[in-house]
Every structure is written in structure tokens, then in C-alpha cells.
Amino acid sequence: MRDHKIFQSMEKFVQTPYVQDLIERALAYVRAGFPVHFRGPAGTGKTTLAMYLAQQIGRQVVLIHGNDDFSPTDLVGGLQGYKMSKIVDNFIHSVLKTEEQLNLRWQDACITEAVRNGYTLIYDEFTRSKPEANNVLLSILGEKVLEMPIVRKGERYLQVHPHFTAIFTSNPEEYAGVYKTQDALRDRMITIDLNHFDEETEIAITVAKSGMPVEKAERVVRIVRSFREKGKYEFTPTVRASIAIAKVIHLQENLDAGDPFFKQVFIDILTSETCGTVTIGKTNGNAKGSTARVVEQLFDRYYS
Numbered sequence: 001m002r003d004h005k006i007f008q009s010m011e012k013f014v015q016t017p018y019v020q021d022l023i024e025r026a027l028a029y030v031r032a033g034f035p036v037h038f039r040g041p042a043g044t045g046k047t048t049l050a051m052y053l054a055q056q057i058g059r060q061v062v063l064i065h066g067n068d069d070f071s072p073t074d075l076v077g078g079l080q081g082y083k084m085s086k087i088v089d090n091f092i093h094s095v096l097k098t099e100e101q102l103n104l105r106w107q108d109a110c111i112t113e114a115v116r117n118g119y120t121l122i123y124d125e126f127t128r129s130k131p132e133a134n135n136v137l138l139s140i141l142g143e144k145v146l147e148m149p150i151v152r153k154g155e156r157y158l159q160v161h162p163h164f165t166a167i168f169t170s171n172p173e174e175y176a177g178v179y180k181t182q183d184a185l186r187d188r189m190i191t192i193d194l195n196h197f198d199e200e201t202e203i204a205i206t207v208a209k210s211g212m213p214v215e216k217a218e219r220v221v222r223i224v225r226s227f228r229e230k231g232k233y234e235f236t237p238t239v240r241a242s243i244a245i246a247k248v249i250h251l252q253e254n255l256d257a258g259d260p261f262f263k264q265v266f267i268d269i270l271t272s273e274t275c276g277t278v279t280i281g282k283t284n285g286n287a288k289g290s291t292a293r294v295v296e297q298l299f300d301r302y303y304s
């Protein structure tokens with residue numbers, strides 16, 4: 001995707017000291033010529049930060065999402081326009097001749113284009129791709145050359161444009177469909193580890209994304225954060241849960257905290273994120289039911 005529309009969501013980009021610190025560090029590394037890698041669990045702001053950083057760099061942006069199906073051709077390029085024609089004799093009913101038209105044309109893929117023109121590459125969730133597909137990045141980040149496949153006639157090596165920048169994101173908690181990053185590749189980037197936002201930032205993001213006033217959003221976020229800290233969940237509720245709860249409640253005009261629906265929104269959103277696969281303290285049995293009870297207790301504590 002090569003589109004400035006991806007920056008539309010940046011209008012509500014929140015900058016608290018927590019966020020500013022990350023941006024400053026990342027920009028310092030980029031300016032020194034190093035690729036930056038934001039690593040952290042879901043909902044910790046990796047993709048948003050990568051996009052904001054790319055916007056600050058100010059070059060055209062190529063955004064790709066890691067994918068198990070990626071091959072080197074998808075990233076570097078390949079031959080296109082392969083055609084084959086057959087000459088058939090109507091009396092013999094068999095193929096007499098197969099003609100291959102070798103008018104193949106090389107088509108650059110996204111990484112080649114970015115390397116050639118000095119664009120900013122955002123490679124979101126890059127560990128979801130197979131190491132074979134990502135191998136091409138080794139020489140790009142290391143020796144600053146892209147080795148072109150032999151099938152492409154002409155230049156074998158493409159010098160990386162001096163303005164080319166690469167920003168990566170990955171989630172170390174993903175267990176399915178993720179390949180262990182090749183050490184050599186990770187060695188060539190500077191990794192910034194992210195965790196869930198601090199309270200101030202989570203409140204600011206919730207306000208920005210839901211329109212809810214700060215005083216109300218504070219309470220929503222505190223409940224979500226207390227819930228997050230209370231147990232070990234397979235899917236820990238992220239800032240997205242805070243945003244969702246605030247959005248729903250904010251749309252219901254004059255909804256009183258005493259209204260059963262108000263509490264139900266917390267229960268529905270927090271138990272759907274945690275998906276019932278939880279261990280809260282020593283609670284056993286009906287996981288979803290016990291999760292709901294934890295949410296209720298927290299709700300009663302904060303809204304009494």
C-alpha cells in the first residue's frame with residue numbers, strides 16, 4: 001500500500017510524555033541510519049507509532065503486513081506476462097506445437113521500489129512471514145544492497161537509496177504462525193520494547209478515540225487497568241477495550257451508572273476480549289462467569 005490515506009487516523013495521534021519518549025528515541029535511531037523495530041503485545045501502539053514515525057520522516061511510505069504466504073517474489077519482484085499458445089491440427093486432434101512467448105517483464109515488488117526510491121518501509125508484524133521471504137532484508141539492512149534474482153536481466157545489485165528507512169513491528173506473544181526471527185535480521189535493527197500504555201496515555205487515547213470527557217474516561221480506564229492487572233489472560237484486554245467501552249457509553253446520552261446496561265457494557269466487552277480462557281487468581285470452573293464476577297466487583301468499587 002502506497003497511500004497517504006493511512007495517515008488519516010494520525011489526526012487523533014496522542015502525545016503524552018510516554019509517547020514522546022518513544023518517538024524521540026526512535027527518531028534518533030532513524031536519523032543515525034538504523035532500522036527501528038517496535039516489539040510488544042497486541043494493543044501497545046506498535047502500528048500507530050510506526051505510522052507516526054514514518055510521517056515524521058516525511059518520505060513516501062510503503063506499508064506491508066507480514067504474511068505466511070509471502071515469497072521473495074512478493075517482496076522483491078518477479079517476472080510477469082508469461083504466455084503460452086498451442087497450435088492444434090483439427091484432423092489429428094493432437095497438439096502439434098506449443099509456443100512459449102518469452103516476452104516476460106520484470107515487475108518490481110514493494111521492497112524493491114522502496115529501496116530504489118528511498119521510501120520509508122513499514123513492515124508490520126514481519127515475523128508472520130517465513131524467514132525465506134524475509135532473507136532479502138539481510139543484505140538491504142546490512143550491506144545496503146539488494147541482490148536481484150538472476151531471472152531479472154540487467155543489474156544484479158541495487159544500491160539502497162540513502163533515504164530508505166525501514167520500520168518493523170512484531171508481537172513476541174504470538175504463538176501461532178510466527179517464525180522465530182532470524183537472529184541475523186534482528187541483529188540489524190534497534191528494538192524498542194513496548195508494553196501496555198501508562199495510565200495517562202491510555203486515558204488520553206480513550207478520550208481522543210471515543211469523544212468521552214476526561215473525567216468519565218478516567219474511570220473507564222481505571223476499571224480496565226485494574227481488570228488487566230488482576231489476572232493472567234490468554235488475551236489481555238488492551239486499550240482497545242477502554243476505547244470500545246467509552247465509545248458505547250458515550251453514545252448513550254444521559255446513561256446513568258446505576259442503569260444495568262452501563263455495567264453490562266463493561267462485562268460484555270471485557271469478557272469477550274478475554275474469551276473465557278482465563279485463570280484469575282485461583283478461580284476454577286466457569287471461566288467466563290468468574291471473569292464477569294471480577295468485572296462486576298471492580299465496577300461496583302469504582303461506581304459506588
Ligand SMILES: Nc1ncnc2c1ncn2[C@@H]1O[C@H](COP(=O)(O)OP(=O)(O)O)[C@@H](O)[C@H]1O
Nearest residue numbers: 012013014019042043044045046047048205239
Ligand atoms: N499515540 C496514539 N494516539 C492515539 N491513538 C493511539 C495511539 N497509540 C495507539 N492508539 C490506538 O490504540 C489502539 C492500539 O494501537 P495499535 O497501534 O493498533 O497497537 P498494536 O499495533 O500494538 O496492536 C488503536 O486503536 C490505536 O488507534
Ligand SMILES: [Mg+2]
Nearest residue numbers: 046047048124
Ligand atoms: Mg498492529
